[in-house]
Amino acid sequence: MTPRRIIFAVLIMALCIGALPLSAQDEDVTMTMWVRNIGAQVQELVDEWNALGGAQIELTVIPPAEFITKMGAAIAAGESPDIASIDLIYAPAFAAAGQLLDLTDLVSDLPYADDLLPAHSELGTYEGRNYAVPFAIEGSFIIYNKDLFEQAGLDPESPPTTWDELLEAARAISAIDDETYGYYFAGSCAGCNAFTYLPFIWASGGDVLSDDYSEATITTDPIVREALELYRTMWEEGLIPEGASIDDGSSFTSAFATGTIGMAGTGAFGINTYRRDHPELNLGAFHIPGKDGGAASFGGGDVIAIGSGTQYPDEAWAFIEWMMSDETQLDIYAANNRTPVRVSLLENEYSADDDLVLTAASALSVGKSPYSLVYNDLFNDANGPWLEMIQVAIFDGDIDGALQLGQDRFTQIMSG
Amino acid sequence: MKALTGSLSWEQRRKLTGLLFVLPTVLFVAVFFIIPLAMTGFMSFHDWPLIGEQSWIGTTNYSELANDRQFRKSLDFTFRYTLFVTPPIFILGFILASLVRHNIRFIGMFRAIFFMPVVIGLGVSSLLWVWMLDQRVGIFNKILLDLHLLDKPQLFLAKPSTAMNVIILSVVWKTVGFTMILLLAGLQSIPDELYESADVDGAGYFRKLFYITLPLMRRTIALALILSVIGSVLAFDQFYIITRGGPRNSTISIVYWIFNNSFVYWKLGYGSAMSIVLLTILMALTSIQYYVLREKE
Numbered sequence: 201m202t203p204r205r206i207i208f209a210v211l212i213m214a215l216c217i218g219a220l221p222l223s224a225q226d227e228d229v230t231m232t233m234w235v236r237n238i239g240a241q242v243q244e245l246v247d248e249w250n251a252l253g254g255a256q257i258e259l260t261v262i263p264p265a266e267f268i269t270k271m272g273a274a275i276a277a278g279e280s281p282d283i284a285s286i287d288l289i290y291a292p293a294f295a296a297a298g299q300l301l302d303l304t305d306l307v308s309d310l311p312y313a314d315d316l317l318p319a320h321s322e323l324g325t326y327e328g329r330n331y332a333v334p335f336a337i338e339g340s341f342i343i344y345n346k347d348l349f350e351q352a353g354l355d356p357e358s359p360p361t362t363w364d365e366l367l368e369a370a371r372a373i374s375a376i377d378d379e380t381y382g383y384y385f386a387g388s389c390a391g392c393n394a395f396t397y398l399p400f401i402w403a404s405g406g407d408v409l410s411d412d413y414s415e416a417t418i419t420t421d422p423i424v425r426e427a428l429e430l431y432r433t434m435w436e437e438g439l440i441p442e443g444a445s446i447d448d449g450s451s452f453t454s455a456f457a458t459g460t461i462g463m464a465g466t467g468a469f470g471i472n473t474y475r476r477d478h479p480e481l482n483l484g485a486f487h488i489p490g491k492d493g494g495a496a497s498f499g500g501g502d503v504i505a506i507g508s509g510t511q512y513p514d515e516a517w518a519f520i521e522w523m524m525s526d527e528t529q530l531d532i533y534a535a536n537n538r539t540p541v542r543v544s545l546l547e548n549e550y551s552a553d554d555d556l557v558l559t560a561a562s563a564l565s566v567g568k569s570p571y572s573l574v575y576n577d578l579f580n581d582a583n584g585p586w587l588e589m590i591q592v593a594i595f596d597g598d599i600d601g602a603l604q605l606g607q608d609r610f611t612q613i614m615s616g
Numbered sequence: 617m618k619a620l621t622g623s624l625s626w627e628q629r630r631k632l633t634g635l636l637f638v639l640p641t642v643l644f645v646a647v648f649f650i651i652p653l654a655m656t657g658f659m660s661f662h663d664w665p666l667i668g669e670q671s672w673i674g675t676t677n678y679s680e681l682a683n684d685r686q687f688r689k690s691l692d693f694t695f696r697y698t699l700f701v702t703p704p705i706f707i708l709g710f711i712l713a714s715l716v717r718h719n720i721r722f723i724g725m726f727r728a729i730f731f732m733p734v735v736i737g738l739g740v741s742s743l744l745w746v747w748m749l750d751q752r753v754g755i756f757n758k759i760l761l762d763l764h765l766l767d768k769p770q771l772f773l774a775k776p777s778t779a780m781n782v783i784i785l786s787v788v789w790k791t792v793g794f795t796m797i798l799l800l801a802g803l804q805s806i807p808d809e810l811y812e813s814a815d816v817d818g819a820g821y822f823r824k825l826f827y828i829t830l831p832l833m834r835r836t837i838a839l840a841l842i843l844s845v846i847g848s849v850l851a852f853d854q855f856y857i858i859t860r861g862g863p864r865n866s867t868i869s870i871v872y873w874i875f876n877n878s879f880v881y882w883k884l885g886y887g888s889a890m891s892i893v894l895l896t897i898l899m900a901l902t903s904i905q906y907y908v909l910r911e912k913e
Contacts (some may be wrong), residue, residue, distance in 0.1 A: 269879045272666040297667040388862055394843050443751055448860055577881055583861045583868055591864050595774075 229255035231282040246577035255515035282510040295326035301506040334541035335504035338467035339497040339563030359486035373462035382439040384464040389449030390587035393580040396465025403490030428593040468560040485559035499567030585609030664885035677889035696850035709795030731793035742857035776866035802836025838909035
């Protein structure tokens with residue numbers, strides 16, 4: 201072999217080796233994806249994707265209360281996941297910190313770009329650029345046990361539409377026996393109460409923050425006091441089980457599943473859980489009512505984003521695009537009682553006769569999500585002012601003190 | 617090595633060998649203590665978010681501490697907790713050490729049983745206590761109900777006072793074995809002859825305790841107390857897992873508040889400033905204890 205041939209052969213070999221990862225690319229790729237545990241559905245979705253045989257996804261499920269802490273720490277350590285399903289409320293903070301890939305061009309190229317749910321898409325946007333798209337759609341509503349309604353002499357087909365009716369229904373159900381309670385809420389879970397309690401205030405035309413989210417209105421808006429009084433009354437009268445006061449969210453869904461609770465706040469994730477694990481429950485759903493009527497919902501759930509440090513942006517986007525496609529949205533999302541991420545698919549063949557799914561979907565039409573970079577510190581923090589205010593008012597009965605405490609701590613956090 | 621040390625005198629070689637022996641420890645202390653400490657000090661003068669850009673802000677973090685209501689509340693809580701948890705750990709540790717002092721049959725088994733909780737991680741033991749305290753499936757409620765001491769299940773974590781008490785109970789259970797072992801070593805180092813001659817002189821139990829045992833155990837007691845107080849001031853896991861700072865934020869220890877600021881609110885700079893203040897307080901506390909319990913000539 202002449203030296204020139206040797207060089208030529210080496211070059212050819214180098215090219216072949218270099219080309220290897222390209223041809224074997226997809227099968228070798230394993231992306232990491234993080235999600236907070238919002239039901240088993242994400243695992244099912246990822247399993248379906250992995251079965252297609254392309255780039256694989258390794259899913260890590262993280263307790264909701266720890267997601268932000270873990271994500272922040274992972275980013276700081278340079279170990280953030282390739283794909284992250286983020287509570288939509290936090291998307292602006294991560295985008296602002298430059299930790300998410302800019303998806304603006306990819307999203308605008310989608311034929312259904314304008315069909316994505318607007319509230320979720322908006323929270324995935326920061327300074328006019330798109331960093332995340334809707335992934336899990338959760339509007340809060342109240343689920344109720346029709347059998348208990350009937351036993352209490354209430355009409356199971358006409359659930360409460362005002363606070364008074366809700367209170368009366370709770371009283372009637374609690375009167376069935378000592379083991380049965382009218383209402384349930386997780387009294388030591390900050391996020392659960394942002395999701396299911398704030399809408400009581402919104403539905404009555406009140407709020408804890410001013411319209412531009414610049415100041416707290418806890419002491420100035422009389423509805424906040426009245427909403428606290430509603431729960432305080434139910435607690436004092438024993439319409440809520442005592443264990444609710446220390447529930448940090450771990451029994452948020454399971455308490456109602458015991459069949460001894462009349463009504464409880466939940467989201468679309470609840471429907472699937474109850475139907476799968478507790479088919480014996482005869483379920484109904486209604487919107488969270490205002491004091492004298494009206495309805496509201498917390499437009500919650502997750503958006504999905506690609507970490508800016510990923511090595512696999514194309515593969516990650518392929519998964520996201522597949523997730524938003526007609527087939528996945530109908531055959532996996534809708535078929536499993538999940539709310540589709542696209543407006544035109546909200547009503548579909550699976551939801552047609554399903555009151556629960558329709559209530560969950562229509563909750564989004566009265567849905568609201570606070571847009572605040574300090575949302576976590578205000579509402580979601582287990583030691584934050586929102587939960588402390590609720591606990592002092594409802595369990596200690598000091599409503600004046602609770603309102604002042606809430607106002608002061610909100611103001612302190614928002615000012616700096 | 618010979619080439620390297622060949623030109624050195626015996627004295628120089630001896631020093632070099634000594635240096636090589638302590639080098640691993642020096643490296644360990646530098647990497648895991650000195651550098652992180654310096655870094656913490658450096659960060660405390662910055663606005664240092666967990667993610668994003670940091671900026672120099674001088675002593676602002678320290679001056680903000682003065683207006684932090686929760687910081688003062690947490691300091692107060694932590695010291696109250698330390699004050700309440702230290703005596704039971706120490707007294708019970710001493711009693712247990714006295715009980716297992718002499719080498720009699722099966723004594724090893726008792727020592728092992730008393731020491732066993734120490735081996736379990738604090739996180740694991742805290743989770744165990746969460747389960748034992750549960751109002752539906754917990755063993756405490758079951759026992760108290762069966763003994764008719766309660767007429768309905770108690771929510772131990774719903775009131776600040778009971779929450780604090782059950783935490784103290786769990787920590788005493790968890791750490792008393794360690795104090796016992798330390799004190800046991802101290803007890804066993806006292807020569808038996810002293811007690812024998814005291815017996816001859818007709819000294820009773822308390823006289824022997826106050827005139828022989830305690831004075832001769834001064835160093836051991838100082839060590840046990842200092843370790844126990846430091847551990848209590850730095851308490852975190854049990855509050856994070858068992859009470860999550862509740863009820864009504866009444867059990868947020870100082871380290872819990874540092875953790876919250878650093879990793880929940882993403883204010884690493886502020887958390888660092890608090891850590892430096894806590895370190896200073898701990899050093900002062902330890903010095904005082906050292907001074908009070910010093911060996912008098």
